[in-house]
Amino acid sequence: MSAEQNRPIVVSGPSGAGKSTLLKRLFEQYPDKYGFSVSHTTRAPRSGEEDGREYNFTTVESFKKLVDDDGFIEHAKFGSNFYGTSVQAVKSVAEKGRICILDIEMEVRSTVYSMWYQERTTLTRTQGVKQVKKSDLNARFLFLQPPSVEVLEKRLRGRATDKEEAIKERLAQAEKEIEYSKQPGVHDRIIVNDDLEKAWAEFREFCVGT
Numbered sequence: 001m002s003a004e005q006n007r008p009i010v011v012s013g014p015s016g017a018g019k020s021t022l023l024k025r026l027f028e029q030y031p032d033k034y035g036f037s038v039s040h041t042t043r044a045p046r047s048g049e050e051d052g053r054e055y056n057f058t059t060v061e062s063f064k065k066l067v068d069d070d071g072f073i074e075h076a077k078f079g080s081n082f083y084g085t086s087v088q089a090v091k092s093v094a095e096k097g098r099i100c101i102l103d104i105e106m107e108v109r110s111t112v113y114s115m116w117y118q119e120r121t122t123l124t125r126t127q128g129v130k131q132v133k134k135s136d137l138n139a140r141f142l143f144l145q146p147p148s149v150e151v152l153e154k155r156l157r158g159r160a161t162d163k164e165e166a167i168k169e170r171l172a173q174a175e176k177e178i179e180y181s182k183q184p185g186v187h188d189r190i191i192v193n194d195d196l197e198k199a200w201a202e203f204r205e206f207c208v209g210t
């Protein structure tokens, strides 16, 4: 398959919408068909990590240059290190014969910096989708929507991975994201994740095409 046929798929949606759940199934059922891009980082490699495998390890100077050259789809700073997804890294996945899945979602990693990250998250997420659209990646866009903010809240609580403050932030963020998704032309498909099996059937159909 040529790179043109392996069009990347951008999966976005609020935290708790079910992206990981559906992507896990996709990767389990089609282990050789999909892939994630290798991110850039300015942090030092840890023992056993290989450049180009876990991360593309880079210097702050090169990282900043790539930012200036519009080479990143999204990037952020966590602690003192920069991280980013480059357009080239996404292309490399297609060149290796796989469809790159872009989960354009940033984890809120710290409650201490939550306000900052929340702002950062909003910025990078919106920019992320726009950056992909602006690039020559020819991606397809899928938005995973929770049935309602109330159901989302129940699921986030049921998942029991987030602190109260983080849940509140995620819900506020979710409302903004759902609003943004309503703009015409932003997404090729919106899937409401109400019944998981129904959502999976639609998700699979969008990704695999059958």
Ligand SMILES: Nc1ncnc2c1ncn2[C@@H]1O[C@H](COP(=O)(O)OP(=O)(O)OP(=O)(O)O)[C@@H](O)[C@H]1O
Pocket: 013, 014, 015, 016, 017, 018, 019, 020, 021, 022, 105, 155, 156, 158, 159, 193, 194, 195, 196, 197, 199
């Ligand atoms: N259709 C569904 N019905 C009920 N529960 C669901 C459904 N889909 C997902 N869940 C549950 O909702 C929770 C959130 O799902 P998941 O972790 O996949 O969301 P996410 O979008 O990947 O979130 P994040 O962006 O924070 O990683 C999980 O506990 C998951 O098992």
